[in-house]
Every structure is written in C-alpha cells, then in structure tokens.
Amino acid sequence: MSQLDLRGLTKRFGAVTALAGADLTVPAGTLTAVLGPSGCGKTTLLRCLAGFERLDDGEILVDGRVVAGPGKHTRPERRHVVTVPQEGALFPHLSVRDNVAFGLTRDERRSGRAEEVLELVGLAGYGDRMPHHLSGGQQQRVAVARALAPRPSVILLDEPFSALDAGLRADLRRDVRAALRADKATGILVTHDQNEALSVADQVAVMRDGRVLQSGPAVEVYRRPVDPWVAAFVGEAVFLPATGPDLRTPLGPVTADEVPDGSRDLTVMVRPEQIVLAPGPGVEATVTGHDFHGHDATVALLLADGTRVTARVPGHAVPVSAGEVVGVRVEGPCRVWRAQLDR
Template identity: 45%
Template sequence: MTGEGTTAARSVDVRGIDKSFDGVPVLRSINLHVEPGESLALLGPSGCGKTTLLRLIAGLERPDNGEITIGDVTMASESRWIPPEKRHVGMVFQDWALFPHLSVGKNVGYGLNRDERGGPRVVEALDMVGLADLIDRMPSTLSGGQQQRVALARAIAPRPSVLLLDEPFSNLDSTLRVGVRSEVHRLLTDLGITSIFVTHDQEEAFVLGNRVAVMREGLIEQVATPIELYRHPTSSWTAAFVGAVNLIHGDAQGLVASTAVGDIPLMEERQGSVEVLLRPEDLRLAAGGSAEVVQVEFYGHDMMVVVTLPDETKITVRTSAHTDVTTGEQIALSYVGQPAVAFA
C-alpha cells in the first residue's frame, strides 16, 4: 500500500558492488535485491560494511565496481553516475543531523524546493510523525525521540521512493528506543515506502525488517525473513549473531544426531561429526538429573539458566519466569523443539 502524499515505491538492485578505502576492501561482490515497498534490514557487527553499502545506494559514495539500480534507472555503473540529490532517496542519519539554528518546520522543509518550504508538505510530514504542533520549536528544546522523528519527517517530506536509515535509534536510551521503533515501524508500513536500514541490533532488525541481510567482513552472509534467519541460519556464525544459541557436538546418523543432551531430530540428513544448533527456548528443565545449574539470570518475563553437563559442556536454557531453580541444583535437560539445524 502506498500512503497518501507519497511517491510510488521503487525496487533497489545492487549487482557486483566492490568498494575499498585506501586499498582496504570494505565491500566485496555485493548482490542485493529489495522489492518495492519492502523493508530490509542490513544487520552486522561494526565495520562489516553495512553503512558503506547504504551510502553507496544514497549516492554519497561511488562504487569501485558494479551497478546500482533504483526502479528502472541505473544510478551508478562504470559509465553512469547520478548524484544523490537526483536519486529521489531520503536518508535518516545516525546522529539525525538537524540544523540547530533552524526551527523544526524549517529543518523539515530544508530538502524541499524553495516555493514548497512554507507549504503543506512540511505540516503533512510532521503530522505523519505526530509533531505538527511543534513546528515552531527549536531542536534543542526537543527530546531525543522527538528529534529522531523530526529527522524522519525531513526525510519523507520530499516524498522519496526509497528511504535509507543509518542506525536511526542508536542515540536513544533503551526504554525510548522501543517506543520510537514501534512508531517508525507503523509509519513505514502505512506509507508503503521501500526502506533499507542499518543496525547492529538483532531484535531491531527482526522487528522492522520484512527481510534481513546479515553482513560480515564486507560480504552478505545470508538474506532471509526474520523467522527463516533465526530458525534456518546457513552458518554457525550467523546462528550465533542473530540470537542466543547452543552449538553442541553431535554424531549424526541420517535425520538424528546423538548429543550430550540426547538424540536430536535434524532438519536435513547428516552423517558423522556435526555441530547441532539448539536455541535456548527449545530446551526444558526437569527436577533430578546429572546436569548442574551454574547461573540464573531473571529478566521478569523469563529467565536464562546456564547448566553444566557431565562432560563440562555449558548449555543455556530460556525458561519461564515462574521456574523454580537455584544455582547448584541438579537437573535434567531435554530438547523439545522442531528438527534442528546441524553444521558439518
């Protein structure tokens, strides 16, 4: 769906992109397709190249090799270069980049044509983020969450067909971040705009992204929906990066692996030595047994319990906050999840 007052969403295609700085490769053979109206998260650790990829799409950097297309228009290639102001792309920067000497309304109108800066587009954009009544305020008088929404309003005021967001919530405290994130998710859904955002936070990527592209050392490791990525990661590194995980040794025979936790059903046939992926929420505790509780972390809504098996393997279990378990207790451990992923 395309929201009122917005431009039709466009696809984004990145093909064979390489980028180096001072001879150091930052991106290597990047290929990525984003559907019109899709929200894609670029997830990865610091230094993996995700912000550089975003800046290349925006036109703030030039690729060394490869091609970038938005809709049916080639924006960057060996023979063609479209400057950022002509790409019809909006961008929200990590520090929001508001002009401290301009009012909220003038900040939002900055990217518009001069004859539109005092017109309805400014009010329309501020109304979308719930700040129309603050149009005459100065940025210094706003909370962090309000400043973030002003930056978003400025990005959507020109009605871009693609919106890029670089760690948009990193400067907010944890409590405020959750609320603002939900508001942004609602707005992007309502607008139906193609959006690509950078984050190092797995939870943030899963909440906001229709799909998630996991990056590592200048490469894209995997692109999938949040559920697919969490349940079916293609590498042990990705498995650990997108959530708490237990990777335990097993001896596979077809669709079953024998492990220190017991026999584990597998998604795909394997033979011989494997690493089996067990998510903490797929394990259950029971009184009595040969495992020992060595750590209990209470979070209110649930608990994380670390146990040591007789072979010294440490296993993390996510369990109900009502579970009655204490450090030093002997317990039994069992697997209750779906068939598991195993890495050879």
C-alpha cells in the same frame, strides 16, 4: 514505492576492500535491516547507495534504473535517495515545520505535506516548535519526517536510534516503522543491534567481510541461519555435536527440518529458549548459575558428560538454584550442518 537492487557491489580504499561483491534486493515498500559487526562494510554500503562514494565494481538499481555502475555515477541529489543520520542534524534556526518542508517545492508546502508526515511520526501539532525545545527522540522523529516529506525512492537510516535510551529506542523504532509502512516507503536500516534488526525489519541482511552472507525474513534468518557464524551473530546459540540419522546429542535426540545427506558427524544449533527445564523424560543437568533479566532468565547447565549449555526461561519461572539437578529436553526443530564449528 521503489525496489532496490544491489549487484556485486565492490568498493576498495587502497589495500582495504570494504565491499567484496555484496548482493541484496530490497522489495518495494519494505524495510531491510543490514546487520553485521564493526568493519563488515555496512556504512560503506550505505554511503555507496547514497552516492557519497563511487563503486569500483557492481551496480545499484533503483526501480530498475541504474544509478551507479560501470561508467555511471548519479550524483546524490539526483538519486531520490535520502539518509537519516545517527544525529538528526536539524537546522537549529528553523522551526520543526520548516525543517520538514526544507526540501519541498512551493506547491508541496502548500499541500500540507509537512503536517502530514509530522502526524505519521507522532508529532502532530509540533510544527511551530524549535529543535532545541524537543527531546532527542522527538528530534529523530523530525529527521525521519523530513526524509519522508519529498517521497523519496529509498530512505537510508544510519543507526538512527543508537544515541537513545533503551525504552525510548523501542518506542521510536516501532513508530518509525509504522510511519514508513503508512507512507509505503522503501528503506534500509543499518544497525549493530540484533534485537532491533529482528524486531523492526521485514527482511534482515547479515554482512561479514564486505559480503551479504544471508538475507531473508527475520524469522528465517534466526531459525535457519546459513552457517554457525550467522547463527551466533543473530542471537544466542548452543552448538552440539550430533551423530546418526536420529540426531543423538548430549541433550538427547533432537529433530530437524532438514538433515544433510551422507554425513554422520553433524553440528546441531539449539537456541537457548528451546532448552526446557522440566521433570519427566529427558537428560539430567546440574544448574551452575542463572542470570535474571526481568522478562526472562538464562540458566547455566552442566550435563553429565561435561557439556555446558544455556537455557532461556520465562522470568517468572526461575525456582532453580546452583547445584540443583534438573531434567532438560529440547523442543522444536533444530538447525543442522555437517560438522563445522570454525566460526
């Protein structure tokens, strides 16, 4: 296991600054998902970590060892960092076992390491098969096994599930996460899929304009985003104006873990699942429509003051119809900032 430290990473391509002082720590034996919109610097970050690009400034340390920094650029093959690309890029003329064992020494091959990692990724007994006999998901499992085989210091996963259908993608990412944990590997997963990042990673790092805006456990980033932009990027969010120490909003008074001092004009973030449709005390709202997603549904609501909000309810609890008047209230603590809705 190796800890990865990124300190002030800067990378420019002509007039374009792809990384603008990115900082991130990945604890040993954990998986960090790097999340951000297209052009935020995710891929450049990965390429700098792998050694495919030279930094203009900053340092990369693997277990305390500087592999990139001022006057220092360790070649990719000497970093003990491996990359799993979007497409598995298996050698078509080699068997599954030989693909996995490609980077191993003779002694490591004799030790049964290839079979060990194939079992970790759920492909025990597949060693004699050829890549073209495997499904897309199985090929990606082989690619992960090949990356794990030499016990690298860090594994970089570049959107490895993006080409797969939704059901297969969910199963594969869960099994890959289990394999990384079983092998005590340190990993970085680059993705644009918020659900993937939140569900699979020990830590989520949100990037924008070449910087890491926030990193931490998924639940912390989701519930306590540093600003409205991060809040809206990692999940659906309802933003409401609030006043006073009692946090009065169009949805009624809400609670918060922390309220900024010395400000009466505030912005409150409410997640749609916190908006409960229920009889009894609450604010009246008119249903303007709903979208059914199977496991849950989103309900569009119009409040009396003209504010529009969206609630998320369980899929089995959608008895409402357009035009119906319902009571709504907010449950659980909300995130609060001084008034700022420029996202």
